[in-house]
Structure formats: structure tokens, C-alpha cells
Ligand SMILES: O=P(O)(O)OC[C@H]1O[C@](O)(COP(=O)(O)O)[C@@H](O)[C@@H]1O
């Protein structure tokens with residue numbers, strides 16, 4: 231049934247891109263397919279529960295955070311095309327042992343990891359930058375998201391999907407029973423208008439006044455200033471929330487809040503904000519910190535930097551007041 235469809239390896243082979251980048255994409259996609267099998271195995275794969283370790287973000291790591299981080303790190307660093315990797319789950323960047331690599335790969339190996347023990351959707355997010363040197367240090371990773379040459383997420387849900395951009399639109403592939411990524415979503419585009427938003431409402435009291443007012447206006451529905459009823463969804467895994475927006479529009483908001491002034495938002499610029507912003511912009515949406523500042527133009531200051539995020543349907547992002 232999938233014989234006449236385009237496979238990811240054929241799509242990658244046909245890309246007008248350097249061979250090294252094609253290798254990176256191939257390795258990342260194969261590892262996401264491997265991760266999907268571990269995720270699907272759940273308790274049978276020994277993949278549930280806490281690892282007993284705390285990561286550099288001061289978060290408790292799940293066993294699967296550690297397993298998936300090791301899988302991506304090992305696979306990518308073994309590739310001659312990779313100069314180094316960085317991950318949400320590792321304190322420092324890891325340069326490759328060889329000196330042939332041309333690419334830096336940054337990843338959130340398991341996004342939405344609090345979902346894993348309840349058998350809800352999780353994902354993997356990957357960002358690819360060109361490296362100025364085959365022996366990179368952390369300074370070489372400090373590039374704005376605009377420099378990305380590729381971004382990928384894999385969504386481990388009822389179907390396992392991989393969504394990819396190399397800067398020429400967004401394509402979605404579904405993992406077949408034979409273990410092949412098959413093109414199922416050509417030319418993904420985000421509708422400019424929406425009636426759906428995603429935000430963790432339990433944080434309402436911590437937001438700035440303008441964000442509270444904006445959300446209050448959405449909740450007033452057809453009788454309020456926006457003159458239409460809005461629906462709300464929150465999967466608690468950015469990959470799944472962004473995937474919904476790529477499929478049917480919407481906005482995803484994780485605003486600045488006043489709890490920890492030194493952490494301007496929850497989401498990580500390098501592993502979550504940048505790759506998702508690249509995919510969203512390539513699909514015709516907007517990805518900002520505050521409705522105006524493009525995430526892709528933020529100059530990173532440190533590896534594990536956090537940022538506020540407002541992304542999705544362009545006209546609704548224009549209506550968002552930020553902080
Ligand atoms: O705890 P909250 O507010 O629901 O946060 C959910 C957000 O946190 C994240 O889970 C963070 O990702 P990790 O699981 O990779 O730490 C996002 O995917 C998601 O959007």
C-alpha cells in the first residue's frame with residue numbers, strides 16, 4: 231500500500247543539500263524510529279518511571295529522558311558528519327571524537343516527558359546548525375535560530391510521525407509497520423486565523439496584566455471584544471501542541487511569568503523554541519517571544535537559555551500582546 235509513496239530516504243536523497251546534512255537527517259530519523267519502539271514498549275521496555283537523576287535544568291529525569299538522550303547522542307556522534315551535539319538533558323556540549331564533522335545537532339530527546347507514565351503523547355525535537363569548525367566548543371553553538379539548516383520533530387502518538395523542514399516548506403512522514411517513514415503530509419501550512427488556543431491556564435495568576443487581559447478576552451467568546459468563541463487544548467507536550475497547530479491552526483503560548491525572573495519562560499530556546507519556530511515559520515505561521523520579536527532572531531546567550539513562546543496562526547499571534 232505504501233509502495234508508490236515517497237519514502238523519507240528518497241526525499242532526503244533528492245534534496246538540494248550537502249551530503250553531510252543528508253547524513254545527519256538520515257541518522258536523526260532512524261534514531262527517532264528506534265525511539266518510537268522504546269516508547270511503544272513502555273513498561274515492557276523498562277522505559278517508565280524516574281531515573282533518580284536531576285538534569286542541568288534542575289528537573290527530575292525520567293528513565294526515558296536518559297535512554298533517548300543516550301540513543302541520539304551515540305548515533306549522532308558516531309556519524310562523520312556531526313561535529314558535536316547538545317541536549318536539554320546534558321550539562322555541556324559534546325564534541326565528536328573525530329574531526330570530520332560539519333554540523334551541530336541540538337535536541338530535546340523526549341519532549342513532554344511527564345506524559346510518558348500516563349501513556350499520552352511525547353516527542354523528540356531536533357535542530358541542526360552548521361559548525362564553523364570540526365572541533366566545536368559551546369561558543370560555536372551560540373547561533374540564532376535563523377542559522378538552522380534543518381529542524382525535525384517526531385511525535386509518538388496514535389501514529390508515529392516525523393515532521394521536517396530544511397528551509398523549503400514543511401513535510402510530514404508517517405512511520406509504516408515496516409519501519410519506513412512515508413510521506414503523508416506534503417506542504418503543511420498553518421491557517422492564518424484560528425479559534426483555538428493552547429496555554430497552561432493554571433499559571434494565569436503569574437502572567438503579566440496584558441496576557442491575562444488577552445486570555446480573558448478569548449474566554450469571553452462571542453459576547454466579548456473578539457466576537458467569536460474560542461476552544462482550548464493543552465497536551466503538555468510542545469510537540470503534540472505544535473503538531474495540532476500545523477494540522478488545523480491555533481496558537482501555543484508559554485508566556486513570561488513572574489515566578490522566577492531569571493527564567494524568562496519555561497521553554498528552552500535551543501532545543502524547543504528555535505526548531506519549532508523554524509517549522510512554524512516555514513509552514514506560514516509566526517513564532518515569537520511576545521507577538522513581535524521573532525524567536526529565530528534571538529541571539530542565544532547560553533546553552534540552556536529559556537524564552538517566552540507565542541507561536542502559530544499568524545493573525546492570532548499579531549493580536550497577542552506579549553508581556
Ligand atoms: O508543565 P506544563 O506547564 O504543562 O508544561 C508543559 C510544557 O513543558 C514541556 O513538557 C517541556 O518539555 P520536557 O518534557 O522536554 O521538559 C513542553 O513540552 C510543554 O509544552
Ligand SMILES: [Mg+2]
Nearest residue numbers: 338341342502
Ligand atoms: Mg521539551
Ligand SMILES: [Mg+2]
Nearest residue numbers: 338339340341
Ligand atoms: Mg525533554
